[in-house]
Amino acid sequence: MSNAVATPKKGGFLAGTANYLDERVGVAGILKEFGRKVFPDHWSFMLGEVALYSFLVILLSGTFLTFFFQPSMEFVIYDGVYGPLKGAEMSIAYASTLDISFEVRGGLLMRQVHHWSALLFVAAAGLHMLRVFFTGAFRKPREINWLVGFVLFVLGMAGGFTGYSLPDDLLSGNGLRIIDGMIKGIPVIGAYGSSLLFGGEFPGETIVARLYGLHILLVPALILIFIVIHLFMVVIHKHTHYSGPGRKDTNVVGYPLMPVYVAKAGGFFFIVFGVIMLIAATFTINPVWNYGGYDPSPVSAGTQPDWYIGWLDGALRLAPTHLEFVVGGYTWSWNILLPMIVGIGFLIIVALYPFIEAWVTGDKREHHVLDRPRNAPTRTAIGAAGVTFYAVLWAGAATDLIATNFKMSLNQVLTFMQIFLIVGPILAFIIAKRTCLALQRKDRSIALHGRESGRIVRLPHGEYIEVHEPLDEFEQWKLVDFKDYQPTLARPNAAGKITIRARLRAALSRFYFEDRIAPVTQTEIEQAHHHGDHAEIEAK
Amino acid sequence: MALKKNRRSPLAAIIVMAAGLALTGGGYAAATAAVEAVKPVTAAATAEQVTEGKKLFLANCASCHGKNAEGTKAAPSLIGVGAASVEFQVATGRMPGQASGPQLEKKKVQFTTEQIEQLSAFVATLGEGPAIPTDAMVAPNGDSTRGGELFRINCAMCHNAVGAGGALTEGKYAPALKGVSERHIYEAMVTGPQNMPVFNDANLTPQDKKDIITYLKYVEETPSVGGYELANLGPVVEGLFTWVFVLGFIIAITIWLGAKSN
Numbered sequence: 160m161s162n163a164v165a166t167p168k169k170g171g172f173l174a175g176t177a178n179y180l181d182e183r184v185g186v187a188g189i190l191k192e193f194g195r196k197v198f199p200d201h202w203s204f205m206l207g208e209v210a211l212y213s214f215l216v217i218l219l220s221g222t223f224l225t226f227f228f229q230p231s232m233e234f235v236i237y238d239g240v241y242g243p244l245k246g247a248e249m250s251i252a253y254a255s256t257l258d259i260s261f262e263v264r265g266g267l268l269m270r271q272v273h274h275w276s277a278l279l280f281v282a283a284a285g286l287h288m289l290r291v292f293f294t295g296a297f298r299k300p301r302e303i304n305w306l307v308g309f310v311l312f313v314l315g316m317a318g319g320f321t322g323y324s325l326p327d328d329l330l331s332g333n334g335l336r337i338i339d340g341m342i343k344g345i346p347v348i349g350a351y352g353s354s355l356l357f358g359g360e361f362p363g364e365t366i367v368a369r370l371y372g373l374h375i376l377l378v379p380a381l382i383l384i385f386i387v388i389h390l391f392m393v394v395i396h397k398h399t400h401y402s403g404p405g406r407k408d409t410n411v412v413g414y415p416l417m418p419v420y421v422a423k424a425g426g427f428f429f430i431v432f433g434v435i436m437l438i439a440a441t442f443t444i445n446p447v448w449n450y451g452g453y454d455p456s457p458v459s460a461g462t463q464p465d466w467y468i469g470w471l472d473g474a475l476r477l478a479p480t481h482l483e484f485v486v487g488g489y490t491w492s493w494n495i496l497l498p499m500i501v502g503i504g505f506l507i508i509v510a511l512y513p514f515i516e517a518w519v520t521g522d523k524r525e526h527h528v529l530d531r532p533r534n535a536p537t538r539t540a541i542g543a544a545g546v547t548f549y550a551v552l553w554a555g556a557a558t559d560l561i562a563t564n565f566k567m568s569l570n571q572v573l574t575f576m577q578i579f580l581i582v583g584p585i586l587a588f589i590i591a592k593r594t595c596l597a598l599q600r601k602d603r604s605i606a607l608h609g610r611e612s613g614r615i616v617r618l619p620h621g622e623y624i625e626v627h628e629p630l631d632e633f634e635q636w637k638l639v640d641f642k643d644y645q646p647t648l649a650r651p652n653a654a655g656k657i658t659i660r661a662r663l664r665a666a667l668s669r670f671y672f673e674d675r676i677a678p679v680t681q682t683e684i685e686q687a688h689h690h691g692d693h694a695e696i697e698a699k
Numbered sequence: 700m701a702l703k704k705n706r707r708s709p710l711a712a713i714i715v716m717a718a719g720l721a722l723t724g725g726g727y728a729a730a731t732a733a734v735e736a737v738k739p740v741t742a743a744a745t746a747e748q749v750t751e752g753k754k755l756f757l758a759n760c761a762s763c764h765g766k767n768a769e770g771t772k773a774a775p776s777l778i779g780v781g782a783a784s785v786e787f788q789v790a791t792g793r794m795p796g797q798a799s800g801p802q803l804e805k806k807k808v809q810f811t812t813e814q815i816e817q818l819s820a821f822v823a824t825l826g827e828g829p830a831i832p833t834d835a836m837v838a839p840n841g842d843s844t845r846g847g848e849l850f851r852i853n854c855a856m857c858h859n860a861v862g863a864g865g866a867l868t869e870g871k872y873a874p875a876l877k878g879v880s881e882r883h884i885y886e887a888m889v890t891g892p893q894n895m896p897v898f899n900d901a902n903l904t905p906q907d908k909k910d911i912i913t914y915l916k917y918v919e920e921t922p923s924v925g926g927y928e929l930a931n932l933g934p935v936v937e938g939l940f941t942w943v944f945v946l947g948f949i950i951a952i953t954i955w956l957g958a959k960s961n
């Protein structure tokens with residue numbers, strides 16, 4: 160099969176953009192479409208919904224918290240019921256969090272609901288993102304929706320971080336102190352940036368109120384808007400589906416949205432809500448009374464951020480030390496700058512991945528049938544590498560806990576992780592790619608020769624063979640229905656020159672598609688049926 | 700490091716009390732030697748205790764600490780470490796030491812209370828050092844608010860804000876403080892075992908120490924108000940829990956529902 164190379168369109172930037180959007184968004188007919196939207200059934204398609212429903216739970220519980228929380232950093236003497244803080248001087252924000260926990264009826268439950276659902280929200284969104292990635296659901300026409308989803312994930316992190324900083328306990332203050340340090344680490348503008356954010360020298364007296372505004376207004380509003388855009392685009396594009404007979408790039412198979420799906424979704428909301436309530440009622444989270452009010456002098460062992468910020472904390476911990484030097488009166492703290500660059504770089508690559516892949520394949524067609532991860536070995540391998548990289552950074556935030564709980568030396572854990580941060584993704588890439596190719600070979604042989612039945616038959620002339628059972632149409636389809644790309648060559652442009660861009664693209668194309676297993680063709684299947692089942696399995 | 704000391708009222712009382720006890724301590728200790736309760740062992744221990752202690756020392760400790768406890772390459776001198784240090788090291792099962800990892804670990808306690816008193820009494824005669832605190836000094840009836848504050852300032856960076864423990868460099872660690880007796884908490888502060896700093900009475904007054912003990916015991920004995928604690932290890936465990944159990948649980952339900960409908 161050959162690649163569909165797009166014909167360059169004339170008409171300049173504006174027309175191009177309009178066309179781009181219309182091909183993807185097709186504003187006309189949205190309303191008519193909505194009720195007829197069809198939603199397929201597969202558990203991995205529910206992850207986005209889990210995120211959506213946990214966000215609704217966040218909204219409900221958060222609204223409850225706003226009735227009692229006071230975002231003020233003025234000092235009071237605590238006079239509540241919690242013994243070991245009685246008489247302590249603390250901020251009003253912290254005191255009101257304690258009151259929510261101990262004195263407001265249902266307050267502690269609501270705090271725990273809010274926090275557990277926040278963790279779940281980002282986790283479900285993250286897993287949803289991985290599903291989209293590994294199945295290639297981000298391909299045209301869904302690239303923009305991938306970006307929207309990416310923004311949602313980042314907003315989730317922002318919402319969580321601003322919320323985590325509100326109670327003004329030791330952990331939240333330590334977290335803000337790190338942010339303060341990171342901002343100050345930016346050359347030239349760092350100190351100004353920090354004093355702008357904190358309204359003076361850290362910790363100042365306004366940061367909680369400012370974060371409160373972001374946390375209950377701006378971030379949730381943005382998340383809502385982006386969720387609406389996200390869902391709207393899902394409706395316009397319709398959902399993707401896994402391959403099977405009758406499932407094509409031109410249709411969607413599943414239940415109509417009205418009424419079957421809506422009823423199901425309503426039920427599912429209550430399941431998610433129920434699970435969160437159950438967890439929040441049985442497991443404590445962020446017991447702020449243990450940490451004490453924020454005071455810049457103490458730092459507790461085991462100070463960590465919530466999981467979704469963990470990978471950034473890990474990046475800071477894993478950065479080599481001694482990278483600080485002074486140039487022209489300015490201190491360059493590369494041990495802070497490097498992790499920031501790595502973190503932002505990682506996010507940018509994630510955001511742009513669909514566009515990178517589309518450029519490499521040159522594929523401009525629409526895709527509604529999902530890839531099985533094994534059928535896109537290089538993408539799957541890149542994903543595995545990315546997941547490993549993220550996971551090592553994440554684990555990096557827990558070096559101290561890993562050291563104590565597994566009786567290892569903190570220094571060795573750190574060194575190991577620094578090395579594994581580089582080696583791990585490479586290993587993951589190779590292993591994932593080889594595994595995909597092996598699975599594809601297996602699929603190919605099954606598609607051609609059927610499944611091994613375990614039945615051994617002796618032929619009249621004495622030869623033993625194992626009988627292979629042919630597949631039914633459904634299974635056959637799953638195994639053979641995928642698109643096969645081939646590496647493209649760098650072609651000279653109109654002026655007869657091979658540009659660097661073209662070379663880069665050809666190199667990437669080779670990187671992607673050099674090792675590949677071609678899908679079984681119809682002729683091959685027919686041949687296999689005619690000639691018994693001993694044709695050799697070969698990889699092209 | 701320590702917070703500014705408050706007026707000296709409770710302090711003076713304790714010093715007077717400790718002095719009084721030191722005078723009568725000898726007879727008292729001898730009379731109640733068999734009782735398990737916490738009691739003062741002071742410089743005025745009986746001569747018999749000291750001789751017995753010396754015998755035990757020569758048999759069990761001298762190989763590392765030297766015949767006169769002067770110290771060897773293998774172990775430090777015990778001259779002037781005081782009864783508190785011996786009581787702490789032996790009654791928590793750290794001594795007699797056993798070379799193992801980067802840090803000497805707690806083991807099963809190898810001596811009876813009586814023998815530990817004898818050992819402490821013997822080492823206390825070698826040079827002046829911190830004495831074993833009295834029951835009253837370690838009773839958890841101080842001010843837990845102040846104790847919490849002092850604990851967060853002086854101890855939490857190693858032991859974690861609720862005493863759940865934490866990592867130090869090169870495989871060393873500050874242990875979790877749950878289940879450590881009041882007296883051992885006090886002794887740990889005055890003697891600073893291994894990588895822990897010494898918190899002498901100028902750093903943390905006896906009242907400060909009592910407050911810290913009060914706080915730790917409060918945290919240990921008060922049941923968690925929010926439900927099961929995830930080992931008190933904070934956000935990392937909460938995050939893992941979310942991924943594995945909360946999300947896992949929901950996915951399991953979805954798969955189950957999907958399987959049912961087909």
Ligand code: HEM
Nearest residue numbers: 221222224225228274277318319322323325326375379445
């Ligand atoms: C964008 C999604 C959101 C996330 C990820 C999130 C997350 C968090 C987190 C992790 C905390 C710290 C909770 C604690 O342990 O004490 C928090 C606190 C808080 N959140 Fe949210 N939240 C979100 C949206 C909202 C919304 C929409 C509201 C209000 C309408 C809200 C109101 C509050 C309040 C009042 C607090 C402070 C009270 C307290 O700490 O007990 N949040 N949030």
